[in-house]
Amino acid sequence: MSYDSVRQQWLAGPEEFWAKAAEGIDWTGRWGEVRDRGSPVGRWFPGAELNTCYNALDRHADSGAADRTALIYDSAMTGAVRRFTYAELRDHVAELAGAMQAAGLGRGDRALIYMPMVPESVMAMLACARLGAIHSVVFGGFAARELATRISQARPKIVLTASCGLEPNRVVAYKPLLDDALAQADHAPELVVLLQRPELRAELKPGRDVDWKDFLRDAKPADCVPVQATDPLYILYTSGTTGQPKGIVRDNGGHAVALHWSMKALYGISPGDVFWAASDIGWVVGHSYIVYAPLLAGATSILYEGKPVGTPDAGAFWRVIGQHGVNALFTAPTAIRAIKREDPALEQAQRYDLGTLRALFLAGERCDPDTLEWSGQVLGVPVIDHWWQTETGWAVAGNLLGEGLFKVKAGSAGKALPGWDVRVLDENGAEVPAGETGSIVCRLPLPPGALPTLWQADDRFRETYLSDYDGCYTTGDAGYMDAEGYLYVMTRTDDVINVAGHRLSTGALEEVLAMHPDVAECAVTGIADALKGQVPLGFLCLKSGIARDEGTVVQECIALIREHIGPVAAFRKALVVDRLPKTRSGKVLRGVLAKIADGVEYAFPPTIDDPAILGEIESSLLSAGIRAE
Numbered sequence: 001m002s003y004d005s006v007r008q009q010w011l012a013g014p015e016e017f018w019a020k021a022a023e024g025i026d027w028t029g030r031w032g033e034v035r036d037r038g039s040p041v042g043r044w045f046p047g048a049e050l051n052t053c054y055n056a057l058d059r060h061a062d063s064g065a066a067d068r069t070a071l072i073y074d075s076a077m078t079g080a081v082r083r084f085t086y087a088e089l090r091d092h093v094a095e096l097a098g099a100m101q102a103a104g105l106g107r108g109d110r111a112l113i114y115m116p117m118v119p120e121s122v123m124a125m126l127a128c129a130r131l132g133a134i135h136s137v138v139f140g141g142f143a144a145r146e147l148a149t150r151i152s153q154a155r156p157k158i159v160l161t162a163s164c165g166l167e168p169n170r171v172v173a174y175k176p177l178l179d180d181a182l183a184q185a186d187h188a189p190e191l192v193v194l195l196q197r198p199e200l201r202a203e204l205k206p207g208r209d210v211d212w213k214d215f216l217r218d219a220k221p222a223d224c225v226p227v228q229a230t231d232p233l234y235i236l237y238t239s240g241t242t243g244q245p246k247g248i249v250r251d252n253g254g255h256a257v258a259l260h261w262s263m264k265a266l267y268g269i270s271p272g273d274v275f276w277a278a279s280d281i282g283w284v285v286g287h288s289y290i291v292y293a294p295l296l297a298g299a300t301s302i303l304y305e306g307k308p309v310g311t312p313d314a315g316a317f318w319r320v321i322g323q324h325g326v327n328a329l330f331t332a333p334t335a336i337r338a339i340k341r342e343d344p345a346l347e348q349a350q351r352y353d354l355g356t357l358r359a360l361f362l363a364g365e366r367c368d369p370d371t372l373e374w375s376g377q378v379l380g381v382p383v384i385d386h387w388w389q390t391e392t393g394w395a396v397a398g399n400l401l402g403e404g405l406f407k408v409k410a411g412s413a414g415k416a417l418p419g420w421d422v423r424v425l426d427e428n429g430a431e432v433p434a435g436e437t438g439s440i441v442c443r444l445p446l447p448p449g450a451l452p453t454l455w456q457a458d459d460r461f462r463e464t465y466l467s468d469y470d471g472c473y474t475t476g477d478a479g480y481m482d483a484e485g486y487l488y489v490m491t492r493t494d495d496v497i498n499v500a501g502h503r504l505s506t507g508a509l510e511e512v513l514a515m516h517p518d519v520a521e522c523a524v525t526g527i528a529d530a531l532k533g534q535v536p537l538g539f540l541c542l543k544s545g546i547a548r549d550e551g552t553v554v555q556e557c558i559a560l561i562r563e564h565i566g567p568v569a570a571f572r573k574a575l576v577v578d579r580l581p582k583t584r585s586g587k588v589l590r591g592v593l594a595k596i597a598d599g600v601e602y603a604f605p606p607t608i609d610d611p612a613i614l615g616e617i618e619s620s621l622l623s624a625g626i627r628a629e
């Protein structure tokens with residue numbers, strides 16, 4: 001089939017389309033109507049019953065694929081490689097779920113997972129799914145304060161963690177961060193289960209903390225607990241425009257259907273193929289395409305602990321592909337840029353057999369045409385940019401490798417996929433002509449797999465996503481669609497920036513900078529970076545009468561962000577300025593600040609309070625060496 005015929009099938013009958021896709025999932029109870037017509041957003045398969053873990057593991061293990069490899073853990077940090085067949089992974093998960101059940105975790109309860117890229121993290125997620133409990137995974141690069149916010153919001157009964165994560169330049173001790181977070185949070189979990197890694201041992205607090213091995217000692221395997229298709233599978237917090245992250249809710253049924261469908265149609269992956277999403281389980285890409293989708297599809301998933309460069313060299317990705325026979329790789333453009341920078345002729349790849357690789361998928365940030373074209377030339381496989389968000393759970397726009405690729409246009413994230421009615425609107429809600437930039441929205445209802453709401457924040461959900469344009473979900477991205485329906489996603493319309501494929505809120509960074517005793521006012525913008533796409537830049541106005549060395553204040557602010565948000569913010573640049581450019585109503589002109597810092601042309605803001613400030617900012621950026629002449 002072609003993209004056009006698949007899209008046509010969906011347009012002709014969206015509910016029939018998804019009902020057919022739902023045949024790829026095993027249900028213990030059927031739905032009444034395919035989509036709840038009473039819900040404008042999209043609640044799929046109401047009344048149906050299933051278990052996501054059963055679909056990811058047991059059904060393969062019980063039907064002839066018990067010995068097929070489900071998961072390959074490859075650590076470039078320790079050199080370890082561990083393989084788990086479907087039967088083995090199911091048994092490990094059932095045992096862990098049994099221990100969690102004995103500890104009182106049941107359907108609808110939350111478990112927070114703060115763990116590095118080790119197989120036990122995947123087991124923990126699947127064990128929650130097995131019990132109908134809701135997991136909330138927190139990325140290891142966040143600091144204690146961010147972790148505390150998530151603990152306070154998700155209110156987990158159990159926290160699963162490890163003694164440490166491994167970064168190229170250091171061992172990251174998780175336990176002190178967790179203890180600090182628990183001290184800050186306004187909720188206390190009943191139990192902390194900790195995996196001791198050989199690289200660092202953590203101290204356990206008697207009565208609350210238990211060693212992972214002891215926890216499993218007398219565990220009896222737990223059966224899969226059937227849940228409603230509309231019950232939450234997980235909550236994943238992502239950056240919004242304020243310091244309060246948004247708890248994206250994912251349901252069980254729609255998620256399983258959409259992800260299972262996407263593996264074949266979008267990624268061209270069949271049972272037994274090897275799929276590698278080089279991301280982290282703390283991000284949505286890791287949830288969807290390291291853990292759930294490859295297993296739902298009966299494929300083999302790679303869990304890689306390492307970096308694209310430096311672990312030990314720029315050949316790390318090619319080594320993994322060659323060693324494990326990877327058929328499709330999914331990563332962020334930043335990772336490819338990092339490899340290209342160190343190995344522009346891709347000499348490292350000559351050392352490995354990449355013959356199994358059929359395609360490279362890129363997402364997480366805008367992919368510049370250079371990166372796309374370079375990787376296509378050197379790898380000799382299709383390179384497919386596709387666009388999605390934590391909220392959407394899977395790709396909104398892309399290409400369909402499994403149905404026959406259509407022509408790739410560098411700079412475009414492809415065309416709207418079945419399920420998504422993508423429109424580009426002007427500020428009045430009218431569609432703009434092809435080629436003109438506007439806000440990218442999706443007409444409701446959203447397809448299976450997309451967020452139904454925010455965790456315990458229905459009003460915030462409606463206000464954030466549904467209130468800008470009638471009957472539409474606001475993506476927060478802006479761009480244009482060409483006459484052939486190719487979508488170009490260019491920038492965010494809100495205060496979110498994208499650093500190395502990681503999403504950050506400038507508002508959250510500003511809240512932390514404002515905590516510095518010498519800072520009167522501040523603004524953070526994202527500026528262009530050749531490797532990471534964007535990096536944050538802070539503008540600091542100091543309180544009057546502060547006579548301290550500006551460089552010292554800047555260093556203290558950098559340390560403050562690392563302490564409160566975490567190293568993942570990659571906050572390394574800040575500048576002391578006398579004043580910030582504002583509108584007459586007092587709103588800081590962040591967009592203009594970013595453009596001045598990038599040295600690109602900008603429209604002179606008609607509402608600016610004092611135009612002279614723009615020249616002052618430009619001179620400060622030049623003399624600080626942040627902007628080149």
Ligand code: COA
Pocket residue numbers: 139140141142165167168169172278279280283285307308309331332334335338363364499500501502531567568569570
């Ligand atoms: N736990 C603790 N710290 C972490 C972490 C984790 N899981 N992940 C990253 N960090 C730290 C890093 O150690 C680094 O700390 P440092 O300031 O002490 O050096 C900081 O966070 C920034 O990390 P990172 O963004 O990874 O930058 P880098 O300079 O170390 O590496 C790349 C650059 C390009 C190799 C890296 O950004 C990368 O692999 N990007 C791909 C991103 C990706 O896959 N995103 C998923 C979306 S699909």
Ligand code: AMP
Pocket residue numbers: 238284362363364365366367385386387388389390391413475476477489490491492498501502503
């Ligand atoms: P996250 O929720 O962290 O996955 O970040 C989602 C955001 O990353 C999107 O809203 C976009 O701004 C950006 N993004 C992701 N994929 C792409 C892409 N292929 N092209 C352009 N921007 C992208």
